[in-house]
Amino acid sequence: MGQRTTLKDVAREAGVHTSTASRALNDLTRSVVNADTVARVLEAADRLGYAPHPLARGLRTNQTMTAGIVIPDVENPLFGPIIAGVESALGEDGYSLLIANTERHHPDPDSVIRTLVERRVDGLILATATRDDALLELLMSRDIPIVLVNRTTERVDLPAILGDDYAGIGLAVEHLEALGHVAIGHVAGPQSLSTGRERHDAFMAWMNKLGLVADGSNVEEADWFQVDPGYVAARKLMQRRPDLTAIVAANDLLALGTYKAIRDMGQRVGDDISVTGYNDMPLVDLMEPGLTSVRVPYREMGAEAARRLLLNMRSSSPEVTEVRLTPKLAIRGSTGLVAT
Amino acid sequence: MGQRTTLKDVAREAGVHTSTASRALNDLTRSVVNADTVARVLEAADRLGYAPHPLARGLRTNQTMTAGIVIPDVENPLFGPIIAGVESALGEDGYSLLIANTERHHPDPDSVIRTLVERRVDGLILATATRDDALLELLMSRDIPIVLVNRTTERVDLPAILGDDYAGIGLAVEHLEALGHVAIGHVAGPQSLSTGRERHDAFMAWMNKLGLVADGSNVEEADWFQVDPGYVAARKLMQRRPDLTAIVAANDLLALGTYKAIRDMGQRVGDDISVTGYNDMPLVDLMEPGLTSVRVPYREMGAEAARRLLLNMRSSSPEVTEVRLTPKLAIRGSTGLVAT
DNA sequence: GAGTGTACTACAATCGATTGCAGTCGCTGA
């Protein structure tokens, strides 16, 4: 139809004032309206196909029923499940999701977040946090509910929904130790991100805990969480430590870069050197060999971030909580018994 | 800061009426305001950190400066580049992007689209079209600009930004023919989607054009664009036609399912049977062997859909155009000379 | 019968911007 139906149309049709119609249509105020009047208004609204104008409502209530999510690289398959979880959980409560993609090469990534703030989103979910993130501090003064997802920050205290990296790396290291590996290396992620740093620290802690040698020579940091930096880091690591029989990579892309490095050095993944990854991205199970990877329930992570945000938007003094989701290890062909 | 700055504050600070301040701040009306007054208003706005309230503005102008994008499965890595392209192009024009994910198992996928319409998005980009899509017809009566992306529909005439499936399948079939293959099969996608249907039709057309046999026995439709349905369809195909030396799959997941089927039948991908895929998803290059795949510029597809939507939002009589993006073939180890 | 309390509804202000229209001032030409 051409013209949209407004509350005035509904009120006229039901024979009441717009304020009565508004009260009849809203759950929280319906009880002060006579039941017969309520029935007439609801029937008129349904017949006319009425939907409230979100801008008019939002201007008055100071709520947009939208949340924003900021993703560092929406092309990275890691974020699809997180977005799906967030969108689904928010949708259940009647919220819509504005998405913004910063990307590493964005000229002014902070402007992306500011745009969402100016859009008056009711809350923000940020997947972009770095460990020393100045923008988060600035956002804190804005009094807008924020939840971090996947990574956290050390700059300020904010609610964060994360994977349990300590447990996840533990699964990988223990799995390799159970296969007889003692010379285990780590291709670490960038230490400016909490995911890079925590997986590195977890690796060191688990190696020490299991009585295995971790003196720093068995760790090499990749510049970024991508295949090529993983390849470069893995080569350096294996050149420095040719004795290593297993490598724990801080994510799947680094692991696949490690595959390439192993092959370039004339060895076989899984047979000569075992490799584990992290995230259990789509298709890593179809690699040759399938990648043993720490699986984080990312969709659930997204949903939990949304639920936390919804709680914090309703609360006048939101809790700063940190939730860590329990990972599992998907064991595949890239890990095998230590060669003798 | 606590309270937000409004136009009243800026007007007071600059010593003018709010209407003058509004005109001074807006590009289209600035020219009717005296230059000295403009300078004072701009300076006040900057000093007070003023940003217009989008709801107030939108209520009056009947524009939200938002567009909606509806994705059938945001966890599918295919859609990340499309979203990235859309978000980037819209952002350049000051638009924000609301994202909704329908998912195949959503109880009421149409409600997701209706919610965006009720949100008064200025336009919609739909990646969800099926060939016979009743909701699109309903949406047409709403007078909201729509652009289809990745898939099109036969139900109504709508602008669509697509891959050139005819050219893409042609690249694959010609490549295989050049390698000496004559017995080529097709693992088709679901025919209810334009991508499934068009790639199937393109395959038949190219086989006929090259004088190769395509009698229907060399085609098997997968129920969905996933690995397992691809596996099932590939097995059926190879059981029915054991002579096939090459298979053109309608997307990468079907291709990877075909890999599994080939291996289960004791043969080697690339050596015994060549396989091509479509989309060139992340990680298919790292498969063993790397998948030869038709690469569609999905990020550019998203950006073009956004540009088309922006044009149509500005136009009172938008063109129904169909743009097809030229694919390329990424040649890898999954295709080789026909075995003799 | 009068007074009081409660249920129900209407009135009007409000949110914060945009914009049609009108008033004022200064300049120019007859």
Place this chain on the structure above:
DNA sequence: TCAGCGACTGCAATCGATTGTAGTACACTC
């Protein structure tokens, strides 16, 4: 000197919902 026109600015209505407040009617009690 006066009228007309253009530049500039202010006034007030408007977008469409929500909500504080007030008015009215009816029932109950003394």
